[in-house]
Amino acid sequence: MMFLNLIVLVMGLQTIHYEELAKERTHKWKMNPGVTVCNNTGVKSYRLTHALKYWEKLGYKFDYIRYDDMISCGEPRFGEIIITLPDQKFDFSNHMASTRITISNKTKEIVKAKILIFPKTANKDRVLEHEIGHALGWPHINQPYHIMNSSWHTGGHNSRGLKLFYKNYID
């Protein structure tokens, strides 16, 4: 088993503004991740397509997109971003959604990511874009109107700086 030692990082989009959770972005994917949507999240296909296109324009590629009806849907495979319902233990009092990335201790690269999202915010503008940003390894960037702003209210569609660390990006 290659990935015995894994580190899990948790980030999310907050409805209120407070301290940044992740200040440095040091992790990225080696592969192009696939995306699985658990259907019970209520994420609409047009919303997902829109969110993925946002990142594709910045040079990212996704290996596949699939929708899963299984009740067991919830755990990402290696090489996968999964979009699933939150579990009981996570505090969602001031979060719209949250993302956990798993990093190989050996290579420091992201090997899987889990986006936790409620049906009530699943199709809200910018939320999925923001969480996919975390799934791709981006931390909060608290500039006004930035897609990675930690607060939804002061965020926007600005993508400034998001190309910098993508190693396969060709300008």
Ligand SMILES: [Zn+2]
């Ligand atoms: Zn966030």
